[in-house]
Amino acid sequence: MKNHLKAKAAEHYMRQCLLLAAQTRGEAFPNPMVGAVIVKDNKIIGQGAHYGPGTPHAEIIALKQAGQKAKDATLYVNLEPCCHFGNTPPCTDAIIKAQIKQVVFAIKDPNPLVKKRNSKNILEKAGIKVNSDILGAEAKKINEVFLKYHQTKKPFVVLKLAATLDGKIATTTGNSKWITGEESRQFVQLLRREAEAILVGINTIIRDNPELTIRNHQSKKIRQPLRVILDSKLRLPLKAKVLNLKSKGATLIFTTKKAKPQKIKDIRNKGVEVVVVKTSPQSQVSLKEAVRYLAKRQITSILIEGGSEVAASAIKNKLVDKLYYFIAPKLIGGRTAVPTIGDLGINKLKQAYNIKDLSVEKIGEDLLVQGYFY
Structure with missing residues (x-):
């Protein structure tokens, strides 16, 4: 029963990520639509969405909102956090620095720069628990353009x-x-x-x-x-x-x-x-x-x-x-x-x-x- 409730809670917060991501339709391009939510003691303490190249990633906005409360919290995000330098620094660095306890993402990022370094491995080596494939089908649908282009x-x-x-x-x-x-x-x-x-x-x-x-x-x-x-x-x-x-x-x-x-x-x-x-x-x-x-x-x-x-x-x-x-x-x-x-x-x-x-x-x-x- 406890595991069932945890799964339901994870889906609930991931749906919030997807709602945040959907708000960026037509603006995030050519980047994916991403929403992030930080949860501690069953309360959302930070959330954010990414609005395109050069703007802060969803995870960074959520971490900034959460501040010091982010320590030992859980970060939910609909796409695997980035681990490379682009227009902005890697999100994995900020997640580790904030001492997040657990990261839950919906789907992997097909971007070769992310696949090459593997965000999951980076976070786990830092002692952060990582779970994925939460509402994967819904997450793929919202970023179907991004996924197809990077895969084909x-x-x-x-x-x-x-x-x-x-x-x-x-x-x-x-x-x-x-x-x-x-x-x-x-x-x-x-x-x-x-x-x-x-x-x-x-x-x-x-x-x-x-x-x-x-x-x-x-x-x-x-x-x-x-x-x-x-x-x-x-x-x-x-x-x-x-x-x-x-x-x-x-x-x-x-x-x-x-x-x-x-x-x-x-x-x-x-x-x-x-x-x-x-x-x-x-x-x-x-x-x-x-x-x-x-x-x-x-x-x-x-x-x-x-x-x-x-x-x-x-x-x-x-x-x-x-x-x-x-x-x-x-x-x-x-x-x-x-x-x-x-x-x-x-x-x-x-x-x-x-x-x-x-x-x-x-x-x-x-x-x-x-x-x-x-």
């Missing part, structure tokens, strides 16, 4: 879809504003905060002329994501908003040899990066090549927002990790109305893509379905 050097790719009940993203005339309600559109702003790059096809730009920026935010720390456009023939209008924004976010255009050299020059003269890549079998920009290029640029996360052909290409090339599918309570109908996803080349049901770990919630009047491809 590939960006975590999120596909966002928004459609009517009958699976349409636009009418037969191309009109699409607005499929979903205001609440869903605000949720998308949160998704953009978490993404390092937003990717769309040229048809989305021509049809909607979007800004592809984060709007309605209060924090000065919010960075605008890189705007990425796939445009095989470089049909992008020179007056498009993505080429004329005063926003800090940059724009990158992937095109092919089919683009006219003068148009490439005109766009580059606007200070916009244009990259020529290989074509896909459908003579479009190779999305696989584009994602590979972004990975080399150390882009850790990509939010794909449209349209249907880009979505189909991402799925067929097995690039998508996570799906956000907004469904509006509307019907458009019509064989020529734009579908949510283009042709996936599926002839038999056994070829269909299965989405795992599904969840459904109501956002305003819309439904949001979330799930994972792999």
